[in-house]
Amino acid sequence: MSKILTIPSNLNEIEKTIDLVDGFIIGIKDMCVNTNFCIDIEDLNLLNKIKDKDIFISLNKNMHNKDLEIVKEILIKLNSYNIKGVLYYDVGVLNIYNKLDLNYDLVWSQEHLTTNYNTINYWNSKGAKYANISSDITEEEVIKIIEKSKSKLMVTLFGYLPMFVSKRHIVKNYLEYFKLNDESNINYIEKEDKTYPIIDNSIGTQVYSNNILNGIKSSLNINIDYIVLNSFKVELDKFIIVIEMFKTVNKDNVEEYNEKINSMFTNVDYGFLNTKTIYRVKKNDKKA
Amino acid sequence: MIKKPELLAPAGDLERLKIALKYGADAVYIGGPLLNLRANAINFTFDEIKEGVKFAHSLNKKVYVTVNIVLHNEELEELEEYLKKLEECKVDAIIVSDPIVVKEALEKTNLEVHLSTQASTINKEACEFWKNQGVSRIVLGRECTKEEIKEIIDNVDIEIETFIHGAMCAGYSGRCVMSNFLTNRDANRGGCSQICRWDFDLLNEDKEQIKGDMPFTFCSKDLSMLKYIPDMIDMGITSFKIEGRMRSVYYIATVISIYRKVIDEYCDKNDKYTYNNLNELILRRCANRDSVPQFFNGVYDSSCSYYNGRAEISNQDFLGIVLDYDVHTKIATIEQRNYFKSGDVVEIFGPEHNIITYKLDKIFDEDGNEIDVVRHPKQIVKIKIEETLNIDDMIRVKLV
Numbered sequence: 001m002s003k004i005l006t007i008p009s010n011l012n013e014i015e016k017t018i019d020l021v022d023g024f025i026i027g028i029k030d031m032c033v034n035t036n037f038c039i040d041i042e043d044l045n046l047l048n049k050i051k052d053k054d055i056f057i058s059l060n061k062n063m064h065n066k067d068l069e070i071v072k073e074i075l076i077k078l079n080s081y082n083i084k085g086v087l088y089y090d091v092g093v094l095n096i097y098n099k100l101d102l103n104y105d106l107v108w109s110q111e112h113l114t115t116n117y118n119t120i121n122y123w124n125s126k127g128a129k130y131a132n133i134s135s136d137i138t139e140e141e142v143i144k145i146i147e148k149s150k151s152k153l154m155v156t157l158f159g160y161l162p163m164f165v166s167k168r169h170i171v172k173n174y175l176e177y178f179k180l181n182d183e184s185n186i187n188y189i190e191k192e193d194k195t196y197p198i199i200d201n202s203i204g205t206q207v208y209s210n211n212i213l214n215g216i217k218s219s220l221n222i223n224i225d226y227i228v229l230n231s232f233k234v235e236l237d238k239f240i241i242v243i244e245m246f247k248t249v250n251k252d253n254v255e256e257y258n259e260k261i262n263s264m265f266t267n268v269d270y271g272f273l274n275t276k277t278i279y280r281v282k283k284n285d286k287k288a
Numbered sequence: 289m290i291k292k293p294e295l296l297a298p299a300g301d302l303e304r305l306k307i308a309l310k311y312g313a314d315a316v317y318i319g320g321p322l323l324n325l326r327a328n329a330i331n332f333t334f335d336e337i338k339e340g341v342k343f344a345h346s347l348n349k350k351v352y353v354t355v356n357i358v359l360h361n362e363e364l365e366e367l368e369e370y371l372k373k374l375e376e377c378k379v380d381a382i383i384v385s386d387p388i389v390v391k392e393a394l395e396k397t398n399l400e401v402h403l404s405t406q407a408s409t410i411n412k413e414a415c416e417f418w419k420n421q422g423v424s425r426i427v428l429g430r431e432c433t434k435e436e437i438k439e440i441i442d443n444v445d446i447e448i449e450t451f452i453h454g455a456m457c458a459g460y461s462g463r464c465v466m467s468n469f470l471t472n473r474d475a476n477r478g479g480c481s482q483i484c485r486w487d488f489d490l491l492n493e494d495k496e497q498i499k500g501d502m503p504f505t506f507c508s509k510d511l512s513m514l515k516y517i518p519d520m521i522d523m524g525i526t527s528f529k530i531e532g533r534m535r536s537v538y539y540i541a542t543v544i545s546i547y548r549k550v551i552d553e554y555c556d557k558n559d560k561y562t563y564n565n566l567n568e569l570i571l572r573r574c575a576n577r578d579s580v581p582q583f584f585n586g587v588y589d590s591s592c593s594y595y596n597g598r599a600e601i602s603n604q605d606f607l608g609i610v611l612d613y614d615v616h617t618k619i620a621t622i623e624q625r626n627y628f629k630s631g632d633v634v635e636i637f638g639p640e641h642n643i644i645t646y647k648l649d650k651i652f653d654e655d656g657n658e659i660d661v662v663r664h665p666k667q668i669v670k671i672k673i674e675e676t677l678n679i680d681d682m683i684r685v686k687l688v
Contacts, residue, residue, distance in 0.1 A: 062431070062460050065411045065439050089463075092413030112465045112476055116361045119388040136468055137360060144361050163469045166459040167431045167583070170506055173590035174490060178500030184493035189504060191470070191488050195495065205459075209469055277468050279357075279479030 002223065003054065004246055005154060006239075007230040009036040014050065016236060020243045023054030025087065025228065028074055031067070032058040032087075033206050034111070034162040036232050041074055047081045054226075055083045060109050061203050062167070063090040072096050079103055085130050098127050105129040107154070111162055112136050117148035124151045132228070135161045139218045139273045152225045157215030158242055158261075159230025160197060161271060164207035171200035186233075197233060208232065213271040214261045216249055238264050290555045293520070294527040296352075296449065297544050301330050304540050305340045305351070310680055311541045311639045312548030315350035316340070317383060319533060322370050323363060324354040325406065325478040337377040350380035355393075356404040358462070358476035359386045371397050383427065385462070394422045405429055405451065406461045406476075410436065415444040425449055427529065430456060430511070433586045438523050447526035452513040453543055453571075454531025456582055458484035458506035484508070502595040509594045512579035514568055517547070518554045518561060538606035538625070541682055542574040545639060566688065573605055573687055607634060610681040611668070620677045624667040628683075630660050636673075638681030645686060646673060 003022035008014045014024060014037070026047070027035030035058040039046050047055060057078060063071060071093055078086065079102050087109035088094055097106055107130035108114060108123040120131040133142055133155040142155055171187050174180070188195040194210040212234070219227055229246060231239045241264070245257040262268045297313035299305035308316050318340065319331040332340065337353065344351045353374055359367065367389065374382060375397040382399050384390050385406035393399045402425040403409060403418050410429040418426055425447035428437060432450070441448055457464060465475050466483035473479035487503035498504075511531070513520060520528065528551070530543055546567045554561045572579070580592055607628045612621040628634065630651050636644040652670045653659050662669050 062408055062429070062463070063411050063414075064431075065436050068411055068413055090411065090414060091407075091409070091417050092411040095413040095417040111463065112468075113358050113386070113462055115476075116359045116364055116386075116388065118364050119359065119386055122387045122391055136465055136474075141361050148361075161469075163465045164459050164506075165463040166506075168458065168508070168588050168592070170458065170593070171490065173593050174500060174504050174595075175498070177590035177593065177595060178502070180498055180500055182492050182498050186493050187498075188491040188493075188495060189488035190491055190497075191486065195491065198490075207466065272468070275472065277472055277474035277477070277479070279474040279477040 002227045005226045005228045009231045025056045027058040030202055032060050033165050056085050058087040060087050060089040063092045107132055117145045120149045120151050136272050138276055142222055154226035154228050156228040157219050160208040160232050167204040169200050170205040211267045211269040212265050214268045215273055217258050218273045292555045296527050296529045298533040300533045302336050304537055307537045308540050308544055309349050311544040313544050317352040320353045323357050325356050341378050352381045352383050353379045354383045355389050356383055356385045356406050375399050400424050408460045408462050412440045412443045415440050419446040431583050434584050441524050449527035449529050450525050452528045456508045456511050458508050507594040508592050510577045510579040511582045517550050539574050546571055605684045608683040610677050613677040618672050619670050620673050622669050624662045627663050633686045634683050635686050636681055636683050638678050640678050644675050
């Protein structure tokens, strides 16, 4: 049976859900994206309050040279805490990790690039014993990855999905250019009646899907180490219900649970779990 | 002695490959029949790759093939055979982003491997990692500043390639899948539908519209490093890359010839080199968007953004291409690309000579009849001109 990891939104949520879940993904401030709850490097002792849970730390931003010393410092400090692993996007993190003798694992977590089993096995051979599978692939592809990968695996099956990260301050630039005032912590962009959360923070700009992924049906078919549930922009009471359903779902109640989640939120879909992306839209008559 | 960097051009097909090399590129990068990020371009067949490689090698120049998609399970099966076929084509390197392609290429072929900008490599630790894996060149992420590039070059002994001209992604390469979500087209497998160029409504946290004079967009201006070429040469960057495998022959010829000239002038004259505004003007005229140095100077504020309601200029400057020149009769045969007429003053440029300014006093059709206007696409016409022209010289409107 898969363990349940959540990406919590705040400390209160961790306290309220700690008995329901198997672990958490927590970010380090200014060193991660798409991770709702981030702690300061000086506040790592907070991790000691989360006992007997699988804790994963996210350092998943793109690292520039100036970040590298900080990454090293964080990786060393984390060795004093009981964590399972560190999620990385930037290969520089892995290179630093491999120069240190650390007692936790690395999680290859390149959001949209973790799309096949051989590349997962490649990173496994380079030191990343876990992989966080992309949410841009189908259930069938996830199952094949699970069959053929050597790594321990996690996949997100609930929540808004990240779809864009930039170093640019795209919202701030727009406001500044047109001399507009707005103090929102979060904005939205809208197109054809669909709204997408957009955040412009110290790291740059991040954009999320308009719909919440509801992968509870797939959770029955995907026999994976960890199922990840993301509470970003989801009310806590509803999120707790979602966690409980993912913990207790079985073939008898799956349809009921699925409908329940769909009715709890106005914007729910199955993401790419049942939709294959395409990339060739023009016919090319040339023969190879 | 200044080390001259490689000038690396995009080529969408054989015609553009030959034009790019003739106009001064030291190497070209192309897409093969599979696994490249321009899935909807025409791309090269294996026979065309072989022909392109043969042509390039005859000029002591190089051809790199992009194998830069992010692979899904289903693409793994065709990878090894495809890489071996590229090896048979004698390509000089492949440009790769998925690490499994790096591994397969290095273990199962003798292909040289360059790491694509799609891998968003922007720091020295990541560069060191890839060097240790056997990658021979890294195309840095476009978010790097001048200082970051220098620090990487100073600390890691590996060839570094950077973009100097062309369109920019709004996000970190590989981290934008807006195309997947909004159009179901897979950005990391060559299907990008360029959502970053769309207009959106921007809303505040209460979902009320925040309205500027123009719509909200992710669109960024293009990159142009013309002013910074001397700095970049001094930094020791190995290869200067121009974006645009889908661009026209005119764009390729113009951009390559300008950068060729600037690189050569700086390397030859060094302290005596001076920046020529005319080069900038020519580049600006052949682009359809404004351009800036983007992240190089560490400035990526609203001056890098492009708010114009998607109005992009369609370039009409390219008038024709020289198909033939008879040195005895002084008659040039020209294929039309845009409307021109007798009496127009035009410029003729090519890799073998300086820009020629010429007044089109008389224009003749293929049968030798004098005509006033050339309005039909690809219409063949003849002009008499004393200066010797060469095949593939280009005719454009007079710019200044």
